[in-house]
Amino acid sequence: MAKEEPRSISRDLQELQKKLSLLIEFFQNNPKVIAFTKSPVGQYLDRHPFLALAFLVFIVTSAVPVGFFLLLVILTTLAALVGVIILEGLVISVGGLSLLCILCGLGFVSLAMSGMMMASYVVACSLINCWFSPRPLTQQNPNGDCQLAMKAADFKGLYQE
Numbered sequence: 001m002a003k004e005e006p007r008s009i010s011r012d013l014q015e016l017q018k019k020l021s022l023l024i025e026f027f028q029n030n031p032k033v034i035a036f037t038k039s040p041v042g043q044y045l046d047r048h049p050f051l052a053l054a055f056l057v058f059i060v061t062s063a064v065p066v067g068f069f070l071l072l073v074i075l076t077t078l079a080a081l082v083g084v085i086i087l088e089g090l091v092i093s094v095g096g097l098s099l100l101c102i103l104c105g106l107g108f109v110s111l112a113m114s115g116m117m118m119a120s121y122v123v124a125c126s127l128i129n130c131w132f133s134p135r136p137l138t139q140q141n142p143n144g145d146c147q148l149a150m151k152a153a154d155f156k157g158l159y160q161e
Contacts, residue, residue: 050114054110054111057110057114058106061110062106065103
């Protein structure tokens with residue numbers, strides 16, 4: 001029964017890979033995506049993936065504060081119709097300044113998050129490549145720890161007296 005589990009996991013991973021490749025194909029063949037990637041902005045972001053990721057994280061994290069700001073603008077506009085024009089200008093200017101501060105902070109946070117995501121991606125890819133590389137092991141370490149044992153021939157002549 002233990003021998004059947006890796007086959008089903010492998011089959012599940014192959015199915016997942018097929019589904020992900022179909023999803024990626026769907027997005028790549030979308031006419032709006034094709035038009036965007038041919039634009040100068042799309043080509044620039046294609047050449048600079050870190051900036052594209054930072055831009056995407058910034059847009060996602062700034063959606064809620066911008067939504068609150070627009071709600072504030074709509075509510076103060078309704079209050080202005082009632083006759084509170086001075087309060088509207090004050091609230092919108094204070095709200096605009098606070099939105100500016102929040103968006104600047106979110107810009108720094110999105111750059112930091114993008115850096116952490118890129119670093120974790122590089123580390124994960126390196127670990128996966130190290131763990132699942134097809135190279136054979138030279139010999140087993142007699143101590144039993146995870147480090148590879150070194151061949152004695154590699155050090156031949158290093159410590160000759």
